[in-house]
Amino acid sequence: MSGENCTKAGGKGTCCRNSGLGCLGAILLGGFLLGLLSVNASARLDARLTQAKQEISEVRARTDDRRATVLGTPANDDNAVVDYQGLEWVLTAGDEASRRVSWERSRPELPGDVDKVEKQTKPKRKKHSLDNTSRLMEGIFPGTEIDDSPRGRRKLAAAKALFWRVRPALRYVRSGLKRGKCDWGTQLEMGMESEIPNLRPMRAAASLMAYEASLQEPRDAIQTGLEIVAFGTDLGRQGTLIGSMVGQKVSSIGFKSLNHTLARPGLEARDYRRVIEALGTYQVASITDLIAAERLAGVVTVLGLSGRPLSGRLAGSEPREEAVFKFSLFTARELEGYEHFLGRAQEVASLPKTRRPAAWETLTAELSASPYVLVKAIPNLRTLDSNLLESESEARIVRILAAAHLVRLEKGAFPQQSGGPDSRGRRGSPRPLRVERGGVPPLPPGGQPSPLLDGG
Numbered sequence: 312m313s314g315e316n317c318t319k320a321g322g323k324g325t326c327c328r329n330s331g332l333g334c335l336g337a338i339l340l341g342g343f344l345l346g347l348l349s350v351n352a353s354a355r356l357d358a359r360l361t362q363a364k365q366e367i368s369e370v371r372a373r374t375d376d377r378r379a380t381v382l383g384t385p386a387n388d389d390n391a392v393v394d395y396q397g398l399e400w401v402l403t404a405g406d407e408a409s410r411r412v413s414w415e416r417s418r419p420e421l422p423g424d425v426d427k428v429e430k431q432t433k434p435k436r437k438k439h440s441l442d443n444t445s446r447l448m449e450g451i452f453p454g455t456e457i458d459d460s461p462r463g464r465r466k467l468a469a470a471k472a473l474f475w476r477v478r479p480a481l482r483y484v485r486s487g488l489k490r491g492k493c494d495w496g497t498q499l500e501m502g503m504e505s506e507i508p509n510l511r512p513m514r515a516a517a518s519l520m521a522y523e524a525s526l527q528e529p530r531d532a533i534q535t536g537l538e539i540v541a542f543g544t545d546l547g548r549q550g551t552l553i554g555s556m557v558g559q560k561v562s563s564i565g566f567k568s569l570n571h572t573l574a575r576p577g578l579e580a581r582d583y584r585r586v587i588e589a590l591g592t593y594q595v596a597s598i599t600d601l602i603a604a605e606r607l608a609g610v611v612t613v614l615g616l617s618g619r620p621l622s623g624r625l626a627g628s629e630p631r632e633e634a635v636f637k638f639s640l641f642t643a644r645e646l647e648g649y650e651h652f653l654g655r656a657q658e659v660a661s662l663p664k665t666r667r668p669a670a671w672e673t674l675t676a677e678l679s680a681s682p683y684v685l686v687k688a689i690p691n692l693r694t695l696d697s698n699l700l701e702s703e704s705e706a707r708i709v710r711i712l713a714a715a716h717l718v719r720l721e722k723g724a725f726p727q728q729s730g731g732p733d734s735r736g737r738r739g740s741p742r743p744l745r746v747e748r749g750g751v752p753p754l755p756p757g758g759q760p761s762p763l764l765d766g767g
Contacts, residue, residue: 345640352643359646360619363610367499367621370550370607376494378548380541381589387491391545394487395508397422401429401480402512405438409509422483432477439477441515443470447522452567474519481520484542495549500621502611510557513546517561521568532572533582537589539565540706547596550604552690555596559702562593566705573712580720583713593706595699598660602692606653609688610646617642648683656692667696 377384396419403409413419422428434440443466449457458466487493498505517539524535540562547558569586572578611621616636636642655677659670671693678686718726 349639352639355643356614356617356619356639356646359610360614360621363607363614364621366607367611370499370604374550376492378493378545379592380488380544381537381593382488382541385489385491387489389490389492391487391490391493392495393420394422394483394490395513395545396420397425397428398480398483398487398516399509399512400425401432401483402439402441402477402515403509404429404432405434405436409511411506411509413506422486428479428482432480434476439473439512440469441473441512443467444473444515444518444522446470447474447518448564448567451522451525451571471522474522477519478523481516481523484516484520485538487545488538488541493545493548495554497550499550499607500611502608502613502615502621504612504615505551505608507549507551507554508546510546510553513542514557514561514564517542517564521564524568524572529572529575529577530582532575533569533578533586536565536569536572537586539568540590540593541565544593551608552601552605552695555601556695556698559595559698562702563705566702566709569709570712573709573716578716580717583716583720586713587710587717590706590710595702598692598696598699599657601695602653602657602660605690606650606657609649609653609685613642613646613649613685645683645685648681649685649689652678652681652683652686652689656689660692660696664700668693671696 376390400410400419400421407415411419432439446458446463446467447470449455449467457463495508497507520535520539520542524532524539527535543558543560543562543565545558546561547555549555573583573586613636615621617639618637652674655674659667659674662670675693678689715725718724
């Protein structure tokens with residue numbers, strides 16, 4: 312019947328009706344399938360939420376707030392973070408906008424004398440100007456350019472004035488390093504929205520301490536340089552990528568300060584041995600652990616945006632939800648893509664050092680070609696890996712320079728290394744020990760490591 316109608320001039324309406332029923336059926340079927348896929352995606356996200364909670368519990372269980380620094384392991388239960396918060400509090404005086412959001416609601420735990428120190432170091436203007444502290448290294452650290460223009464001299468003078476004004480606050484770094492624990496209280500349940508310290512004053516404090524070391528007697532300067540390195544390590548214990556990167560920069564300032572101090576006269580064998588032994592305990596953060604922490608923080612953040620916040624948020628804060636993340640299909644797919652690439656990054660970070668550069672190149676190309684949106688939020692992990700390796704190298708370089716000074720004290724001259732052919736074509740001509748940035752210095756004569764350097 313319908314076939315006959317379709318063959319007649321007036322049969323088009325019937326065909327359209329049949330076609331409309333077919334379209335409606337397709338829409339209903341498509342909607343049903345989409346609903347099933349959405350339910351499945353939502354279930355995967357719920358399962359990931361349960362897994363994230365378990366991962367957070369496991370991280371907390373294996374985290375030891377007690378830590379060894381290059382200065383030793385204090386035997387007490389005090390928390391270094393209280394002192395570091397005192398430093399942050401004083402250096403952000405008058406600049407409340409730079410203080411943590413939670414500090415606006417309630418005063419944090421601070422050292423008992425912080426009000427006295429804040430009053431003593433009160434800025435002449437509205438706030439401390441921390442921008443020029445790196446200028447204090449001009450002419451002290453190798454490779455620093457000296458800006459002798461009138462403007463440059465004014466900036467240097469301002470940085471020196473800042474040092475003398477806030478110097479009393481630097482005691483909080485030293486007192487913090489005498490505490491037995493370093494617990495930043497990082498709120499893993501908040502993911503990337505977890506509140507972290509204002510790291511700008513921390514880095515400024517490291518530059519101020521390095522300048523202080525240049526004014527001290529050499530032996531005291533050794534102590535200050537080691538304190539800067541230990542402070543950087545503590546900053547990296549926040550368990551965040553940004554905290555680790557700033558911590559590395561701070562420790563690097565300490566290594567440069569020690570390099571400068573080792574070149575000064577007046578040090579004895581015991582001073583060089585102290586540097587060698589102290590930095591023998593220095594360890595950089597594990598890049599695979601940092602990537603795992605970044606991965607968990609990203610997962611928790613996306614789950615929160617999808618309406619699945621974990622508990623433990625700051626009092627008074629509300630979980631944010633983004634409309635696009637309310638679509639479970641989109642969110643589940645994006646989250647799985649994000650985790651896939653961070654899993655690949657952990658595989659690259661686990662490779663031998665010589666194979667990593669090429670592997671990072673490949674992964675970077677894959678990320679660029681990826682259709683996933685969330686992978687654009689993955690930070691430059693190759694740079695992080697490079698920075699970690701550089702920190703490791705800097706510590707070793709300082710130790711070898713200290714060992715070279717021990718040889719100088721014992722034999723009256725620095726160790727020599729064999730060179731290539733000299734002007735007369737003779738091989739094995741000695742040349743002065745030389746260390747280049749980013750490289751590993753040569754071994755002492757004989758090609759054998761010093762017993763003081765065993766183990767790295």
